[in-house]
Amino acid sequence: MSVTKGTLSAEILKSSFLESFKKFHPKILFRNPVMFVVEIGMLITFWLTIDPWAFSSKVSLGHVASARGYNLAVTIILFFTILFGNFAEAIAEGRGKAQAETLRKTKTELIARLQQPDGTFAQVPASSLKKGDIVKVVANEIIPADGEVLEGIGSVDESAITGESAPVIRGAGGDFSSVTGGTKLLSDEFLIRITVNPGESFLDKMIGLVEGATRQKTPNELALSVLLAGLTLIFLIVIVCLPPVADYLGKSLNIATLIALLVCLIPTTIGALLSAIGIAGMDRVIRFNVIAKSGKAVEAAGDVNTLILDKTGTITIGNRLASEFIPVGGHEEKELAEQAVLSSLFDETPEGRSVVELGQTMDIQLRREDYVDAENVEFSADTRMSGLNLKNGFIIRKGAVDAIKRYVQEQGGEIPEDLDHYTELIAKDGGTPLAVMVNKEIYGLIYLKDIVKPGMRERFAELRKMGIKTVMCTGDNPLTAATIAKEAGVDDFIAEAKPEDKMQLIQREQEQGKLVAMSGDGTNDAPALAQADVGLAMNTGTAAAKEAGNMVDLDSDPTKLIEVVSIGKQLLITRGALTTFSIANDVAKYFAIIPAMFVTMIPSLQVLNIMHLSSPRSAILSALIFNALVIPALIPIAMRGVKYRPMSATQMLIRNLLIFGVGGVIVPFAGIKLIDVILTATGWFS
Numbered sequence: 101m102s103v104t105k106g107t108l109s110a111e112i113l114k115s116s117f118l119e120s121f122k123k124f125h126p127k128i129l130f131r132n133p134v135m136f137v138v139e140i141g142m143l144i145t146f147w148l149t150i151d152p153w154a155f156s157s158k159v160s161l162g163h164v165a166s167a168r169g170y171n172l173a174v175t176i177i178l179f180f181t182i183l184f185g186n187f188a189e190a191i192a193e194g195r196g197k198a199q200a201e202t203l204r205k206t207k208t209e210l211i212a213r214l215q216q217p218d219g220t221f222a223q224v225p226a227s228s229l230k231k232g233d234i235v236k237v238v239a240n241e242i243i244p245a246d247g248e249v250l251e252g253i254g255s256v257d258e259s260a261i262t263g264e265s266a267p268v269i270r271g272a273g274g275d276f277s278s279v280t281g282g283t284k285l286l287s288d289e290f291l292i293r294i295t296v297n298p299g300e301s302f303l304d305k306m307i308g309l310v311e312g313a314t315r316q317k318t319p320n321e322l323a324l325s326v327l328l329a330g331l332t333l334i335f336l337i338v339i340v341c342l343p344p345v346a347d348y349l350g351k352s353l354n355i356a357t358l359i360a361l362l363v364c365l366i367p368t369t370i371g372a373l374l375s376a377i378g379i380a381g382m383d384r385v386i387r388f389n390v391i392a393k394s395g396k397a398v399e400a401a402g403d404v405n406t407l408i409l410d411k412t413g414t415i416t417i418g419n420r421l422a423s424e425f426i427p428v429g430g431h432e433e434k435e436l437a438e439q440a441v442l443s444s445l446f447d448e449t450p451e452g453r454s455v456v457e458l459g460q461t462m463d464i465q466l467r468r469e470d471y472v473d474a475e476n477v478e479f480s481a482d483t484r485m486s487g488l489n490l491k492n493g494f495i496i497r498k499g500a501v502d503a504i505k506r507y508v509q510e511q512g513g514e515i516p517e518d519l520d521h522y523t524e525l526i527a528k529d530g531g532t533p534l535a536v537m538v539n540k541e542i543y544g545l546i547y548l549k550d551i552v553k554p555g556m557r558e559r560f561a562e563l564r565k566m567g568i569k570t571v572m573c574t575g576d577n578p579l580t581a582a583t584i585a586k587e588a589g590v591d592d593f594i595a596e597a598k599p600e601d602k603m604q605l606i607q608r609e610q611e612q613g614k615l616v617a618m619s620g621d622g623t624n625d626a627p628a629l630a631q632a633d634v635g636l637a638m639n640t641g642t643a644a645a646k647e648a649g650n651m652v653d654l655d656s657d658p659t660k661l662i663e664v665v666s667i668g669k670q671l672l673i674t675r676g677a678l679t680t681f682s683i684a685n686d687v688a689k690y691f692a693i694i695p696a697m698f699v700t701m702i703p704s705l706q707v708l709n710i711m712h713l714s715s716p717r718s719a720i721l722s723a724l725i726f727n728a729l730v731i732p733a734l735i736p737i738a739m740r741g742v743k744y745r746p747m748s749a750t751q752m753l754i755r756n757l758l759i760f761g762v763g764g765v766i767v768p769f770a771g772i773k774l775i776d777v778i779l780t781a782t783g784w785f786s
């Protein structure tokens with residue numbers, strides 16, 4: 101039951117086909133002005149098929165049968181033009197609808213244990229849970245609604261949402277505390293505070309998103325729609341002006357032909373495919389297990405100039421493990437190790453636990469009475485320290501070297517002379533040095549090792565080719581940051597950054613008119629995620645982070661921003677390429693239709709008839725048939741997207757103009773000629 105696996109099954113094709121007929125309803129088609137004009141044209145030619153005299157009395161009796169046949173042919177071709185366009189949209193929507201159906205099945209009615217004011221638990225329907233309610237969930241139960249774990253740690257099966265079968269760990273405190281309604285607790289027990297009201301859950305939002313129920317046109321799509329509607333209006337005015345001109349010349353123009361000309365000239369191809377391109381783009385993001393809250397976010401991703409990444413866990417593997425204790429200021433290694441372990445006893449971060457583990461290999465003996473009633477000082481990204489306040493008044497801290505140094509100096513302590521030397525050694529190696537302090541005396545350093553993820557250098561090189569600047573933003577010291585930045589190949593870095601520094605960095609970039617993307621998972625990332633144009637929150641992250649970002653990665657892989665950017669670019673490029681193709685196509689159709697229409701009036705127009713089509717009627721019908729057929733022919737490109745290769749925007753533009761612009765002019769010549777030859781050979785419209 102995953103949102104990732106969406107294939108174009110026979111089921112989807114069948115329902116899309118039925119859906120295409122429903123979309124003929126004028127109320128629905130009205131939202132697409134280009135196709136709406138085609139529909140009106142079709143109704144007129146249909147009327148003319150029944151009553152060829154409807155708009156003029158000049159049709160002579162002898163020509164009635166032939167006029168009817170011609171009008172009917174135009175009507176049928178226009179019908180298929182609309183049908184193909186509807187089908188493109190229906191098929192793009194189909195996959196999302198199928199996914200929504202699967203997700204809906206996970207929404208079964210559950211009973212939750214709601215905490216009462218007196219502390220007892222009462223059974224209530226899960227659908228009645230509100231924001232702020234506190235519920236208890238035990239092993240093998242489905243979590244009744246979205247929330248944050250207040251107490252407990254356990255493994256959760258999230259396959260209903262993510263499609264990933266490996267269980268994940270969720271627990272109170274820290275950045276892994278959020279749980280999603282509909283997932284299953286596999287072990288232990290949770291006390292959860294509900295964070296959403298009925299109908300606003302993650303699952304509800306996800307269903308709405310994949311289904312496209314809340315789909316709104318993106319700014320870029322809207323601008324293009326307005327342009328297409330404008331072009332349609334201009335051509336409509338031109339066509340409406342033609343009959344009086346012809347009248348003045350003493351000739352009459354056939355109405356079905358005028359409509360055929362209009363349909364060939366207005367941008368039907370891109371008009372038909374525009375919404376399918378947008379829906380397919382969103383769908384590609386979803387298949388990557390990223391939930392984009394709006395199409396606007398996906399589009400913004402395509403235009404991103406700056407990518408902000410944190411170091412630990414994004415650029416590096418992230419399990420920074422303590423690998424060595426390095427004493428300074430004349431202290432013993434064992435002494436340092438004891439204090440380091442003591443400072444980490446209640447530190448639940450991976451760093452803290454690894455310090456305790458390293459200590460265990462060194463046979464450290466701690467006296468229980470030393471720490472049993474100690475006050476725990478949790479790590480925070482603001483202080484960049486953690487530790488204990490012992491009952492006997494001792495203050496033990498470990499943390500970023502600059503933070504500890506400042507702390508010691510504030511208390512009037514001395515900084516050991518050899519501290520900077522060893523700090524530098526660790527940092528130059530790309531490691532993170534943590535200083536350990538007891539009562540304003542620094543005992544030494546913990547060497548946290550972390551390595552750059554494989555392949556990062558290549559990924560950043562790819563981003564550079566796309567014209568995107570990468571900035572690493574880390575709480576670590578400048579030397580470590582410089583080493584990792586160099587190794588990973590990012591363009592720039594910011595060290596010793598506190599959470600608000602990230603937000604300021606984003607604001608600064610935006611003030612220069614740049615679009616900024618960032619990924620994050622913590623509550624302290626939330627302001628930056630909200631500020632960024634593309635904020636990718638990790639599904640494992642806190643509710644605040646998920647709320648603030650405009651995308652959520654179900655796999656919680658921060659480097660996925662790179663793919664999201666590629667998908668966004670692909671969406672913009674596909675839209676641009678097919679618009680170019682569509683308009684170039686229409687240009688070629690002038691050469692088929694204009695000579696055919698006016699050659700009896702203005703014989704010199706014959707020079708335009710470079711295609712040598714067999715007869716005026718065949719020319720018009722061939723152009724119209726080509727105009728219809730090009731829509732289904734392009735559906736695969738609209739759905740799959742034009743392949744994006746990293747290159748600069750200018751290179752991209754030139755390349756696409758060549759392929760889709762020049763191609764768009766040439767293809768119709770061949771296509772229309774071929775259809776004309778077939779029509780003539782079969783003898784339908786000679």
Ligand SMILES: Nc1ncnc2c1ncn2[C@@H]1O[C@H](COP(=O)(O)OP(=O)(O)OP(=O)(O)O)[C@@H](O)[C@H]1O
Nearest residue numbers: 410411412449479481484485486499500574575576
């Ligand atoms: N458990 C801990 N106890 C004490 N100090 C820590 C602990 N974990 C990290 N630090 C120190 O605090 C600094 C800031 O940590 P933080 O997690 O905010 O940023 P970071 O992990 O270094 O960088 P990034 O933003 O790339 O994740 C770290 O560089 C390290 O020096």
Ligand SMILES: [K+]
Nearest residue numbers: 363364366368
């Ligand atoms: K057209």
Ligand SMILES: [Mg+2]
Nearest residue numbers: 410412413575
């Ligand atoms: Mg971190």
